[in-house]
Amino acid sequence: MTSTQTTPLRYLKGHGTENDFVIVPDAENDIDLPPALVARLCDRRAGLGGDGVLHVVRSAAHPEARAMAGEAEWFMDYRNADGTVAEMCGNGVRVFARYLEHAGHVTAGEVAVATRGGVKRVHLDKDGSVTVSMGRAVLPEEGVTVAVDGRSWPARNVNMGNPHAVAFVEDLAHAGTLYDEPPYQPATVYPDGVNIEFVVDRGPRHVAMRVHERGAAETRSCGTGACAVAVAAARRDGADPAETGAPATYTVDVLGGTLVITEHPDGEIEMTGPAVIVAEGTLEPSWLAQH
Numbered sequence: 001m002t003s004t005q006t007t008p009l010r011y012l013k014g015h016g017t018e019n020d021f022v023i024v025p026d027a028e029n030d031i032d033l034p035p036a037l038v039a040r041l042c043d044r045r046a047g048l049g050g051d052g053v054l055h056v057v058r059s060a061a062h063p064e065a066r067a068m069a070g071e072a073e074w075f076m077d078y079r080n081a082d083g084t085v086a087e088m089c090g091n092g093v094r095v096f097a098r099y100l101e102h103a104g105h106v107t108a109g110e111v112a113v114a115t116r117g118g119v120k121r122v123h124l125d126k127d128g129s130v131t132v133s134m135g136r137a138v139l140p141e142e143g144v145t146v147a148v149d150g151r152s153w154p155a156r157n158v159n160m161g162n163p164h165a166v167a168f169v170e171d172l173a174h175a176g177t178l179y180d181e182p183p184y185q186p187a188t189v190y191p192d193g194v195n196i197e198f199v200v201d202r203g204p205r206h207v208a209m210r211v212h213e214r215g216a217a218e219t220r221s222c223g224t225g226a227c228a229v230a231v232a233a234a235r236r237d238g239a240d241p242a243e244t245g246a247p248a249t250y251t252v253d254v255l256g257g258t259l260v261i262t263e264h265p266d267g268e269i270e271m272t273g274p275a276v277i278v279a280e281g282t283l284e285p286s287w288l289a290q291h
Contacts, residue, residue, distance in 0.1 A: 006285060007285060008283060008285060009024065009031070009282060009283040009288055010024075010280070011023060011024055011041075011048065011280065011281060011282070011283060012025070012099060012277055012280040013277070013278050013279040013280070014054075014095040014099060014276055014278060015095065015256070015275075015278065016095045016130075016221065016223065016273055016274060016276070017091060017220065017221035017256040017257035017273050017274060018220035018255065018256025018257060019089075019092070019219050019220055019221035019223070019254075019256060020049070020050050020051055021050050021053065021054045021092055021095050022041045022042060022048050022050040022053045023054045023056060023095070023099050023277075024053060024054065024055050024056065025056045025099075026057055027056070027057065028057075028058065028061050029057045029058070029061040031055070033053065033077075035079075035082070035084065036083060037083075037288070038053050038079045038080075038082075038083040039082055039083045040290075041283075042081035042082075051081055051213065051216050051219045051220075052078060052079055052081055052086070052089060053078070053079040053081075054076060054077075054095060054096050054099070055076075055077035055078070055079065056074065056077075056099060057074070057075045057077050058073060058075065059074060059114045060073075064077075064116060068114040068119050069114070071119045072114035072119045073105075074096075074105065074114065075114040076089075076092065076093055076096045076113055076115045078092055078115065078116070080213070080215030080216050081217075084215045086162060086214070086215065087116040087117040087161045088115045088117030088120075088160065088161040088162050088224055089162075089222075089224065090132060090134060090223015090226065090271055091222065093113055093122065094122065094130040094132055094223065094274075095275045095277075097111050097124055097130055097132075097275065098124070098130060098276070098277055099277060100113075101124055102277045106124070107124075108124045108125070108126055109123065109124060110122070110123055111123075111124060115161070116161075117160075117161025118161060120132055120133060120135070121133035125272075129274055129275075130273065130274070130275045131270055131271065131272040132223070132270065132271050132272075133268060133269070134160060134161075134223075134227050134269040134270065134271050135161060135269065136268060136269065137158050137159065137160055137227065137228065137269060138158075138159040139157065139158055139159070139231070139235070140157045140159065140189075141157075142189050143165070143189070144157070144184040144185060144189050144194075146165060146167045147182065147183050147184070147185075148175055148182050149174075149176050151169075151174055153167040153169055154167070155167040155184065155196070156232040156235070156236075157189065158231050160225075160228050160269075161224065162195065162214075163190050163193070163194045163195065163214075164194065164195045164196070164197060164224065164225055165184060165194050165195070165196045165197070166197045166199060166229055167197065167198050167199065168200070168201075168232075168233075168236065169198050170200065172208065172210050174198070175198040175212075178210060178211075178212045178217060178218035179217055179218070181212055181214075184196070192214075193214040193215070194214060195211060195213050195214050195224070195225050195228075196211065196212045197210070197211045197222070197228060198210045198211070199229050199232075199233070202251075205233075205237075205239075205251065206250065206253075207229060207230075207250060207251075207252055207253070208252070208253035208254075209225065209226065209253070209254060210255065211225045213225070220255045221254035221255065221256040222254070223273070226261055226271065227261050227269050227271055229250075229252055229261075230248070230250040230261035230263060230269070231269070233250055234248040234250070234263060241264055241267075242265060244265075245265050247263065247264050247265065248262070248263045249261065249262040249263075250262075259271055259272065259273040260272045260273070
């Protein structure tokens with residue numbers, strides 16, 4: 001790959017329930033995005049600002065996605081705000097699909113997107129919402145205890161292609177500032193870190209959450225986290241679709257809006273929510289070359 005420091009870097013900005021992303025189109029995987037550059041792009045004061053970077057690459061052009069090229073033309077090479085690589089991002093994949101439509105690569109309807117968490121099926125609705133087939137949740141038996149400011153809660157271990165710890169609390173304020181990752185024990189359960197959700201009930205099949213995202217601190221929304229929360233809530237409520245034979249749909253309020261999560265009896269999970277492109281432009285080589 002060539003360096004982005006010799007030519008202007010084209011970018012777009014988008015968000016899904018205010019989980020916002022810098023989008024870097026790079027069909028042939030020519031752009032080098034080292035962690036330090038990703039972190040600078042996501043810097044909210046000195047850069048563009050974002051919870052992560054959506055690097056848009058043709059699957060056939062990326063070594064991690066070539067095996068999926070037959071199913072999905074485009075690969076979401078997702079990076080956290082600190083530059084680390086992540087398996088999946090539920091809000092990100094909706095914004096990614098919206099970008100593909102914006103750029104004329106796809107039209108409204110069904111779209112397949114390759115991710116490190118597998119191929120995700122996306123439906124671009126004509127009303128502006130986007131529905132993503134998020135795959136099935138894995139629920140490892142081993143959980144953790146999460147602690148904040150002297151309080152502690154058991155957290156359900158849910159994997160949505162990336163790891164989550166879901167804690168049900170009495171008040172979302174009990175999660176604290178979420179500037180830093182809340183401590184959890186035993187740490188060995190999540191050797192690569194974890195996304196931690198704090199959840200309260202709002203009504204029947206209706207919850208609200210705050211989240212500390214691995215590599216990004218608190219974010220306004222987390223799509224895979226909302227799915228993990230819905231799965232954990234369904235198990236807590238005795239509404240496991242595999243046992244009841246009926247879909248379980250939860251409304252999940254996040255700081256940036258609302259997501260609707262449905263888990264089907266076969267285990268497939270669908271997430272519906274908005275995705276918006278808000279700006280596009282270029283970054284000059286002089287800025288890119290700064291350290």
